[in-house]
Amino acid sequence: MGYGDLFEAWLSSGQAPAVREKLRMVASLVPDSPEGAYLQSFREHAWECFAQLYDDVPAGADEYDSDAFSPSLEDEAAPHHPAPILFEPGLVGLDLVASPGWQDRAFVQAAYRDFLPTATLLAGPYMGSNFRKGHTFTWLPNHLMDGVEQVSPRSFLSALQKALSETRGQYAGHEYALHHEGIRRDVQKASETRVTEVSEDMPWVMSAIRPLAGHQVPIEQAKVEVLWQKVCLADSLRKLAERYEPQNDDDEIKVRTGPRYPEDPKLLIEELIGLGVMRRRRDGRIDLPDVYRIAFGVGRKGGVPRVAG
Structure with missing residues (x-):
């Protein structure tokens, strides 16, 4: 199933208006290209895909004086506008287990520079009041990673689902969608999910x-x-x-x-x-x-x- 099929299902079920403003495209491994040609092309393709979720605005309508959700191609806050993660050769083959503090290295910060300000809207930057508790966006994958540095998509999604449920139930007034304590507790659920996966196969x-x-x-x-x-x-x-x-x-x-x-x-x-x-x-x-x-x-x-x- 592609994005088009998923969006069509949301349209058919009437969920599109409730979902569309919560989405955001991510462009990973973005290469160095003249005048941002790669991201420009990515954004145009993303707009074509997301347009089916946007409101139809007839010619002559005053879209700025209505509740229509129809962001332009250049709208940086729109779902189709990509949050980029740059390609950085230093990330290839990086041994996370043997490289404590890797997330603070200059080349890592450069690669994720434009992505993190967008992503941190989902959760705070730290797993507590400060950096000593860990960085949110490296803490979770580090705790879900197996011995060969792989993360099961099923475990990762299970963890996020549990974190969201925990935040809604225990920290409803939290400023972010995911509370750090909810993320911390979700590792238990994700661990059980991964063990179930492995036990089914082996x-x-x-x-x-x-x-x-x-x-x-x-x-x-x-x-x-x-x-x-x-x-x-x-x-x-x-x-x-x-x-x-x-x-x-x-x-x-x-x-x-x-x-x-x-x-x-x-x-x-x-x-x-x-x-x-x-x-x-x-x-x-x-x-x-x-x-x-x-x-x-x-x-x-x-x-x-x-x-x-």
Whole structure:
């Protein structure tokens, strides 16, 4: 489904007037072009797309003396006017985990310079009263990122939905759409969503991580192996690894539902690291990204606390 289909659905359902003024286009990876030619072309295409949500203004009508919502192509406050994120080579391959304070670097600030003033209308700049609590627009992805620095779209949208609901219910008078406490609490929901996603595709992952509940990370690899041994994990995983299902009646191709090496804890850890469920610290200890750690009840000093209910 494209934007046109989505907008048509809003028009058909009568939601367009309530939704259109809350939208804003974002142009990412904007290249350096003469006299802003790229953004000019982007804006024109965006206007053509958004025009179906705007009010029709007949010739001769005094649109400035009416309630018509029909912004011009050049209107900088209009939904079709893009908030740009510039292309910056330094962002390519940037290791966020190994680069504390990356968001304050000059090239990052330059790339997001024109985007953040628009985006911060959704939420305040900080996860509290000042920068010591974290920057809002890096805090959330950092806490939803898995071990290979990927964020699940489903988890991200779930987090925003939870944050919006929390803000409406607990902080109705807040000046922004999203309160920082609502954002903080939404990580719990997003963590549960991501674990559900993974368990649907690879149920053995839950069996491997569940024995770590009640412990804290980073954790020594030897301790992980002991915890697995106590619950006879190898036996459980071996049964999962033996469960194959034909894709169709005539097909002998089988789908693996367990890990590749259920009896070798070292290789099992490497497989979990490859999946982004675990990651290895430089000192060799094993860590869990917050997006998995929280839902599995694994502790870490300074982590986002579990929220009752």
